[in-house]
Amino acid sequence: MNIPDDEWEKYGDNYVDPFENGQRVSFFKVFCKGVESEERIRDMKVIVGGIGVAICDSKDNLIFKVSKGIDVGAEGSSSNKSCAGVSVELQALIEGLNAAFALDLKYLTFFVDHSMLYQYVTGAIQSQNSKISTLVNQVSLLQKKFADCKPSLVACSDIQFAFRFAKDAIVSQITWPADNGKGKGKLKETCVICYEDTDVYQIFSVDGCFHRYCFPCMKQHVEVKLLEGTTAKCPHEGCKSEVSIETCGKFLDPKLVEIMSQRKKETSIAVTEKVYCPYPRCSALMSKSELLEYTNSSFVGGEKCGARKCVKCHYFFCINCRIPWHYNMTCYDYKISKPHPRTEDKMLDSLAKRNRWRQCVMCKNMVELAEGCYHITCR
Secondary structure: OOOOHHHHHHHHHHOOOOEEOOEEOOEEEEEEEEEEEEEEEOOEEEEEEEEEEEEEOOOOOEEEEEEEEEOOHHHHHOOOHHHHHHHHHHHHHHHHHHHHHHOOOOEEEEEEOOHHHHHHHOOOOOOOOHHHHHHHHHHHHHHOOOOEEEEEEOOHHHHHHHHHHHHHHHHHHHOEEEEOOOOEEEEEEEOOOOOOEEEHHHEEEOOOOOOEEEHHHHHHHHHHHHHHOOOOEOOOOOOOOEOOOHHHHHOOOHHHHHHHHHHHHHHHOOHHHEEEOOOOOOOOEEEHHHHHHHHHOOOOOHHHHOEEEOOOOOOEEEOOOOEEOOOOOOHHHHHHHOOOOOHHHHHHHHHHHHHOOEEOOOOOOEEOOOOOOOOOOOO
16 A cells, blocks of 8 residues: 555556455465486496475575485486486475475465476476376476465576585485594595595585585696686586686685686776786786776876876876876876887887787787788777
């Protein structure tokens, strides 16, 4: 009743009446994820499955979770991988709905990130696979037990809770206690890159996909990517999850972590927007917009005269001449008074000549001809 008429007219269909027979209704969210994975236990290659369920209240507070392994059987190694994947997803959904029913929840939305699964449970398509059809029917019967139970298709990042629980269930099936001569010792896990049996606390889990590798393998992988000048992604074939900088401190030298952080910033700024501080002891990378905003907070008229204040060392420099700021002089006057290039500019020119680099006549950046004809377009 408190919603203005114009807002109700525009957004009214998005609201749900939170009362039933004068009583407040509680709505809950059920996030479900089923995962199957090819893993290695010592010298054996195995297919294992795990399901994760996270039940949250309307404010996304976790109130119940499920993390358990499942037997994927022969289907995990079958040629029809898509059916096997949907089957595991459906089992996770059934587990989630059963848990919600056991908790006596009546109003809920269940979230999935698998488009085929969503089409099955909404009836948009019918499966020709008998096992899939049976599982879909189970979901349909479970939905009827609730006063309101609707599906919702979301992005993978929106069900990270459930995804992590499913991965934890897989990890629990591929670890084993090492025999240290005094009974059971620390938990071990086989790295799928080097096949070495490694203490679990020496295993790195990639954020987002949760693929797991030992510290030495991850260290080598990230170092190689840094040498190639690229950002490190998960080593798993086809996986596009980026290795987060914050977590690399577990196995990388702090200096390399700093380089990774710099690389990430470099890739996030467009080439035409990049500005480096001209002071040799700083050389901080900034974007033109970031630099101008920072300068305007302490300097009036910087946009017109070309003065900029470095966000790191806080010294002023000229963005046009790319040199320390020439006080009381225009860019033209400075160039007239300093006709000879600086020592560091001479060094750059010498390096450019040796490597046959050319300087773009417009933006003054160095351009290298890697291959092909002599027609060059500066990026």
